[in-house]
Amino acid sequence: MKIKDIINVLENTASPSLQESYDNAGLLAGNEQQECAGVLCSLDATEAVVDEAIERKCNLIVSHHPLIFKGLKRITGKNYVERTVIKAIKNDIAIYAIHTNLDNIISGVNGRMADRLGLVNRGILLPKTGTLKKLYTFVPVEHAQNLRTALFNTGAGHIGNYSQCSFNVEGSGTFKGEEGTNPFTGLPGELHYEKEIKVEVIFPAWLEQRIIQALTAIHPYEEPAYDVVQLENTHQYIGSGLTGSLPEPMEERAFLAFLKESFQLPVIRHTQLTGRPIQQVALCGGAGSFLISKALHAKTDIFISADIKYHEFFDADNRMVIADIGHFESERYTIDLLHDILLEKFPTFAVLKTAVNTNPVFYYA
Template identity: 55%
Template sequence: MILSELVNYLEKQAPLAYQEGYDNSGLIVGTYNKEIKSGLISLDCTEDVVHEAVESGCDIIISHHPIVFKGLKKLNGNSYVERVVMKAIKHDIAIYAIHTNLDNVNHGVNRKIADKLKLSNCSILLPKDDLLYKLVVFVPKSDAETLRDALFQAGAGAIGNYSECSFNTEGLGTFKAGDGTNPYVGNVGERHHEKEEKVEVIYPKHVEKKLVVAMHEAHPYEEVAYDIYKLQNKYHQVGSGMIGQTQEALEELDFLAIVKENLNVQVIRHSNLNGKKIQRVAVCGGAGGFLLPHAIRMGADAFVTADYKYHEFFDAEGKILITDVGHFESEQFTQELLLEIIQKKFPNFAVRLTGVNTNPINYYI
């Protein structure tokens, strides 16, 4: 298939608009019109992973972490980042990264961790704001249902687990068509009164362009009267971390043993044991320390994440069990998640997991 087909699907699952401002998700190496026949999935895109792609004839590497995170001013092979990019270009291998946008979606990285820990009643720990907008559009009553259908199809109207949500009020609109117009109703030069509906729908920012196009195509008027408002509401389907519940309350050491086994980790660093039962658990793949206050506020008994520094363990203050499993370990199942996502849509596309262990950290036990 063409690379753009895969990219469009992945970005529908985890829109680029959901990535953090510091991130660099998306197509890093390659062209959208490139033909691809096979792909390789990895957590990191290293030189060994590119070599594996070359040897196995893969056309694209889909990684979680972007190989290019900061700007590159030169490509002369002086760093592993430059060498990876140069080798991929030399062998015509595309590189695609799906990082914090996959972290932030409800069905993404943190959901996979929660599933591995068998947590239930899961929800986003820190929902994002600044993502929701409202479209208000005025339409003849006779065409209101057609317009609503178009707006819903374009991605508007979802609130939580409910879809096709709108608010509609009836009123009377007036207008006078000027010279050179071709009014849908009424006559040029005469004030016209039309029974209209005001249709209001909420939508996530990334669908706005598609939504406005759909609105114009479905609306009968030459000049469409509409307003767009930015909302302060939090978007509970998108955000950082996840929180859920274990099947039963666990002793702290029993909980740590389950984490160690289910997440396949060699070593767990944790804060002081408090003698409290563990049932409500917050998780965040990668460096999630910034979420600790939110985990505590949401009543979490334990917080499973990575990349904690020495002094940050004091922040537990006896309120929560900080559980640092390691960066790679917390995100390793992202590879499985990507495989599942791609195979669900493209069952005949030859995609597989890398055989390279890209964890740069080793343990002497």
């Protein structure tokens, strides 16, 4: 087992292409070709977490938050980031971060939050654009089914809850093999007419290389003709925030008590209660104030997130409740999520959860 094998599973779950432009997810320290002795899952990569990895004989830390967020001009140990990097390198420990790309999939950080609340009928609050492409290709009629199957098996053809979606048009293709060619059908130097099917399939943009590889591997032609186009359509399972509903409406204070218990919260900062029951819920792990207007537009009863500023609370305008549950508290179950993702693929491998509480915020009661 190499570190690269672990990374492949994580990146197949949440492609690095889904991270926001300001982010720095990925392998931040270490050699991906190194043998992996064990994985330690954490929300943050700190000195204490590196110490724990050393003690528990793990040479890979998978954290949600990137340790290195901005460029390092010097590594002298003057702050916790530099000290953590130095300690990790000295002890041959790799650090991998899976951040906003994990936020931007419906089964990611926000999905784990929704699990705690038992939300149903889930959807993305702010769908991400530029995440879908379409493939057009042309294949002899008798080979069309094999081609479609190969593309579907590689991840193409999913639209919402439907799979194996394609559009097919029969027509006539022409080609003439020049000198040195070995055409699948027809003779070199002669114009050939072939009954073909034009196959169209949609696919997630980050799968393009695999889709083309699958196409060229199964297609009978020496030079398959195909087009790939970028779509403006949004992917309904990719983007920021999450909406969902409670199975049954709850009185506001009862819901806040339920929220406090579900996330082990010492306190909840919230806007004035509206006097209306809670059923439609919007949420975003971490700093999610940029989604307040979207939550209002979605007619949610409560928006749950963290790092809400004083003036942003006014934006609720008595149309919904805004609840700030704390950054660490909103994302704490991401550790379980990472653990579950890796353990499903490597059930006999050492995949551990950190015992270190990395929350830098304390409450005095």
